Amino acid sequence: MAKRLTFFIIVGLVLGLIVGWGLHLAIDDGTPSSAATLTKIAGYFSILTTLFLRLIKMIIAPLVFSTLVVGIAHMGDTGALGRVGLRAVGWFLSASLLSLTLGLILVNLFQPGVGLNLPLPPVTATSGVDQAAFDIAKFVTHVxxxxxxxxxxxxxxxxxxxxSLFVGVAITAVGEKAAPLVKATEALAAVMLQITNYVMRFAPIAVFAAVTSTLAERGPGVIGDLGYFMLTFYIGLATLWAMLIGFGFLFIGKRMGLLVRYIREPLLLAFTTASSEAxxxxxxxxxxxxxxxxKISSFVLPLGYSFNLDxxxxxxxxxxxxxxxxxxIDLSLGQMVIMLLVLMVTSKGIAGVPRASLVVIAATLPLFKIPEAGLLLILAVDHFLDMGRSATNVIGNAVAASVVARWEGTLDPIEPVDVEPPHAPSRGVA
Structure with missing residues (x-):
């Protein structure tokens, strides 16, 4: 099933490219009416993608809760929990610093914006991105x-x-009296993973609809307009992948080479739907x-989705x-380093914020007297960039969980790659 699903997702991607591009070429004649027609058609296709993402959202909360609670309960003591948590956060901070620094170095190396020489927009111009979605004080209390x-x-x-942390720790403290609750939560985790298998059968259709919708409405031209910017950014993502996997090799050894094979399906799913949550x-x-x-993956992975979006x-x-x-606008090295540190802090509050990266960028640009309206330059291609970002977030968190498991000395024997995924964790949720 795993191999078949990956194949059908690729088929959905290719068909989406063909159908979306074909619709755009057939209907677009440069008039407002044709643009409106394409927008309407894209809206119909996006219904399928929205339905699939809603199905995913439907299972995320109970899945995170059940697996995390059981994982903590089976760690046995709060000391182990604290140790795993510290190691995970240490890796997250290091990976975030690496990602931000790499972006800073590569944008200065490739200089994709140099030569555009755009006139500064009016001071009243905005990007349309809601900065109010991010506020550090609000984030801290919202935790x-x-x-x-x-x-x-x-x-x-x-x-x-x-x-879930409170519930898991309390179960550990209560001990044997909480055993029925642990069993019930294990059963819930197994049921949610079974539902996941049902939901994933719709993934190829969602991928087809997402790609068709985007290309039909915007056409291939939008990629060409900022092609160099997109190309250099994807070179940056490829470099980051190589570095993350390379660091994984340092801790895990040759076994690290198998990790991408194991997560190729979620990688492809995140890329084609532009959603790491999916x-x-x-x-x-x-x-x-x-x-x-x-017990480690169910603890590290949810934390990573909040703090480790490489x-x-x-x-x-x-x-x-x-x-x-x-x-x-020329920024000194000192200003760029300050920007990196500002983003390092503010980015930790983006979990659950719609269009999170754009929100944080919009809030940061004015601090360095960069026009916030400049975000309009990249909004048109942001979906295509988000595809790469989402896949990178997945591999970053997969590497993080694997490295933390190795630090704990608890990597289990691997299972065959191309087999039907278990309906529940194969070694038990523990």
Whole structure:
């Protein structure tokens, strides 16, 4: 099933490219009416993608809660929990710093915005991105859920993680009395993974619809307009992949070479849907089959989705400095380092924020007197860039979970790559 699903996702991607491009060529004649028609057609196709992403969101909250609670319960003591948490956060911070620094270096090396010489926009011009979605004080207080029901309803991953931590630690403290609750939660995790298998059968259709919708509405021209910027950014992503996998080799050894094979399906799913969240359930299963104990993957992965978005990190420095270059604004090395540090801090509050990377960039640009309206330069191609960012977020978190498992000395024997994924973690949720 895993191999077949990957094949059908690729088929959906190719068909989406053909159909979307064909619709755009057939209908677009440069008039407002044809543009409106393409927008309407794209809207119909996007319904399928939206339905699939809603199905994914439907299972994320109970899946995160159940696997995380059981994982903590089976760690046995709070000391082990604290040790795993510190190691995970240490890796997250290091990976974020690496991603931001790499973006800063490569944008200065390739200089994709140099030569555009765009006139500075009016001071009143804005990008249309809601900066109010990010506020550091609001983020800090928002970490703790006022209601677990509301946190699950809103799919607030970080809040779910906090509540699950309390429940898992309390189960450990109570001991044998909580055994029935652990069994019930293990059963819930197994049921949610079974539902995941049902939902994933719709993935190829969602991929086809997403690609068709984007190309039909915008056409291939939008890629050509900022082609050099996109090319250099994807070179940056490829470099980041190589570095993350390389660091993984240092800790895990030759076995690290198998990891990409195990997570190829969630990688492809994240790329084609431009959503790392869509790949979460399959990433959890792939890590289990790779040998990461569920008690570690179910703890590290949700934290990573809040604090370890490597693809988003590299994009923030890359896009911010690209906009500065496009307007001919020179930043000193000191200013760029300060920007990196600002993004390092502010980016930790982006979990659950729509168009999170753009929101943080919009909030950061004015600090360096870079026109916020410059975001309009990249909005047209942001979807295509988000595809790469989402896939990078997946591989970053997969590497993080695998390395933490190795540090804990608990990597289990690997399972065959091309077999039907288990309906529940194969070694038990423990």
């Amino acid at each position: 703790v859920p006022a209601s677990m029901i509301d946190a699950m309803a809103q799919n607030e991953i970080l809040q779910i993680v906090i509540f 790949a979460y359930p399959r990433t959890l299963e792939a890590l289990d089959r790779f040998g990461v104990p569920p 693809g988003s990190m590299i994009y923030m420095t890359f896009a911010s400095l690209f906009i500065a270059q496009a307007y001919g």
